Amino acid sequence: MTLRFKRLTLIGIGLIGSSIALAAHRKELAEEIVISTRTEATLQRARELELGDRYYLDAGEAVEGADLVILCVPVGACEAVTKWIAPSLAPGAIVSDVGSVKEVVINAMQPHLPDTVHFVPAHPIAGTEHSGPDAGFAELFENRWCLLTPLPGSDEQAVARIHEFWTALGSNVEEMDAHRHDRVLAITSHLPHLIAYNLVGTAHDLETVTQREVIKFSAGGFRDSTRLAASDPTMWRDVFLNNKDAVLEMLGRFSEELAALQRAIRWGDGEALYKAFERTRYIRRNIIEAGQETAEPDFGRHVKDAGE
Amino acid sequence: MTLRFKRLTLIGIGLIGSSIALAAHRKELAEEIVISTRTEATLQRARELELGDRYYLDAGEAVEGADLVILCVPVGACEAVTKWIAPSLAPGAIVSDVGSVKEVVINAMQPHLPDTVHFVPAHPIAGTEHSGPDAGFAELFENRWCLLTPLPGSDEQAVARIHEFWTALGSNVEEMDAHRHDRVLAITSHLPHLIAYNLVGTAHDLETVTQREVIKFSAGGFRDSTRLAASDPTMWRDVFLNNKDAVLEMLGRFSEELAALQRAIRWGDGEALYKAFERTRYIRRNIIEAGQETAEPDFGRHVKDAGE
Numbered sequence: 001m002t003l004r005f006k007r008l009t010l011i012g013i014g015l016i017g018s019s020i021a022l023a024a025h026r027k028e029l030a031e032e033i034v035i036s037t038r039t040e041a042t043l044q045r046a047r048e049l050e051l052g053d054r055y056y057l058d059a060g061e062a063v064e065g066a067d068l069v070i071l072c073v074p075v076g077a078c079e080a081v082t083k084w085i086a087p088s089l090a091p092g093a094i095v096s097d098v099g100s101v102k103e104v105v106i107n108a109m110q111p112h113l114p115d116t117v118h119f120v121p122a123h124p125i126a127g128t129e130h131s132g133p134d135a136g137f138a139e140l141f142e143n144r145w146c147l148l149t150p151l152p153g154s155d156e157q158a159v160a161r162i163h164e165f166w167t168a169l170g171s172n173v174e175e176m177d178a179h180r181h182d183r184v185l186a187i188t189s190h191l192p193h194l195i196a197y198n199l200v201g202t203a204h205d206l207e208t209v210t211q212r213e214v215i216k217f218s219a220g221g222f223r224d225s226t227r228l229a230a231s232d233p234t235m236w237r238d239v240f241l242n243n244k245d246a247v248l249e250m251l252g253r254f255s256e257e258l259a260a261l262q263r264a265i266r267w268g269d270g271e272a273l274y275k276a277f278e279r280t281r282y283i284r285r286n287i288i289e290a291g292q293e294t295a296e297p298d299f300g301r302h303v304k305d306a307g308e
Numbered sequence: 309m310t311l312r313f314k315r316l317t318l319i320g321i322g323l324i325g326s327s328i329a330l331a332a333h334r335k336e337l338a339e340e341i342v343i344s345t346r347t348e349a350t351l352q353r354a355r356e357l358e359l360g361d362r363y364y365l366d367a368g369e370a371v372e373g374a375d376l377v378i379l380c381v382p383v384g385a386c387e388a389v390t391k392w393i394a395p396s397l398a399p400g401a402i403v404s405d406v407g408s409v410k411e412v413v414i415n416a417m418q419p420h421l422p423d424t425v426h427f428v429p430a431h432p433i434a435g436t437e438h439s440g441p442d443a444g445f446a447e448l449f450e451n452r453w454c455l456l457t458p459l460p461g462s463d464e465q466a467v468a469r470i471h472e473f474w475t476a477l478g479s480n481v482e483e484m485d486a487h488r489h490d491r492v493l494a495i496t497s498h499l500p501h502l503i504a505y506n507l508v509g510t511a512h513d514l515e516t517v518t519q520r521e522v523i524k525f526s527a528g529g530f531r532d533s534t535r536l537a538a539s540d541p542t543m544w545r546d547v548f549l550n551n552k553d554a555v556l557e558m559l560g561r562f563s564e565e566l567a568a569l570q571r572a573i574r575w576g577d578g579e580a581l582y583k584a585f586e587r588t589r590y591i592r593r594n595i596i597e598a599g600q601e602t603a604e605p606d607f608g609r610h611v612k613d614a615g616e
Binding site for chain 2: 076125126129144145147183184185187188189190191192193194195196197198199200201202203204205206208209211213214215216217218219220221222223224225226227228229230231233234236237238240241244247248250251253254255257258259261262264265266268270273274276277278279280281283284285286287290
């Protein structure tokens, strides 16, 4: 089967890297899985978890002879890793990544890659609030989107193989221009995470409401934010540093709108509040209709488990 | 058993009212359940759903002979309803409510109530994004908090009976000062809902990212917000109009913090971003340790169902 790679090298073995390793192994997508990571401790942990077949601290050695190399490192590390592995990449190899930002990553990686390899940037929209090699699970990508942002002139066969690879991992794959990707993700993912971090940070700083109270009564709406705000800080720092323009634009709009709601509250403008709250309902309905969610109360959580 | 009331009258039969009706019936907490609501259509629907034993459009008639009356109407309607029912309340009756704001509601209701009844304000912290009599279910309050905010001088036996009533519905009941309640809820519930409404509204207004894209890729973090932002607009309008001071204070702090993050993004201050994101992680851990949530990835949703 053409789907199968001879040697898949994963650089970085956090939540995404370890999940790819487990899923690729289960689906038999590579004859051999090679793992490289920055620290001896993490590499040792990957070995204990039996995530791969061979293990290297040296990313250059790790990519030798690989026909698929996927960078699973924070966005800010992509350029340095690319420089490191570039001289060792096998001709014809496909190089991909999993970064949540695409334009900056492409500009950081592309100039350092030899002409003999095929670069197919990818972004699986999947994750949990956990990180590290222990956080991975083979089902992470099932029924999740994976966006590919091929470059003008990308090798069609290489793009098709990455498309098939992610489809085999269970994802729904779509191709999109990198610039558009970064704007779409700025509003659907980056801004919501920033807001969640900020909300939890604000609660943390209150003098008059105790931490104990915030935690105890979090089910009223705050709890969802704490999950987003528990995500990997390094990954998210890099997302915001590298998707600056789109995030700042969305944030500017968000703050404008929030100022309008604040004004309506201050002046007791109930009509403005009702109109603002009423129009957002239908977006939820559309999400349910699009099959991204169920209409079951409380987000599909089991009511009986909810408070436990 | 002392727990049982002779006649429970519910004024308002939306999500909370209908859930109380179903749960009180199942747990046999009242010999008779009387329902009153503003519109003939909703009253008819309550009748079809067999939520009570008798049905009235006239709230005054509905409370006659009741030993427990619970107002399940939006916070802004509490004063008018209290004026309406006051002359018909039986001596010794307990009057309660379910409002998400307590100080303003107490000030609106208290002056109109006869001295012969016992007023015990309550707030079940439970809900879904659905509303109306069809949205109710008997398990809604199980393992959820219900906060009572008794007044200085409240009849202890009346408070104890409401405490028992909510415990019987499955809630964990706690008593709290009304002013403190409003500040705690402002940060754990009201501000998160306002932010969610605002985030969804901002996405809705974008010209360069389509609604279709927002909906399609919502799993990246936006989706939680759409659930909150689908909540009943009338209820939430009234919450913000009636907990103005606490919400404006929390909102001011939130905006200050957000401006600091915005500045860090603009100037590429990775260290400030990392520090901000890192400190929020432990709040999540505390929530899990407090038993309000499980550590299971993706919020206890079943991974296989997540994208369906």
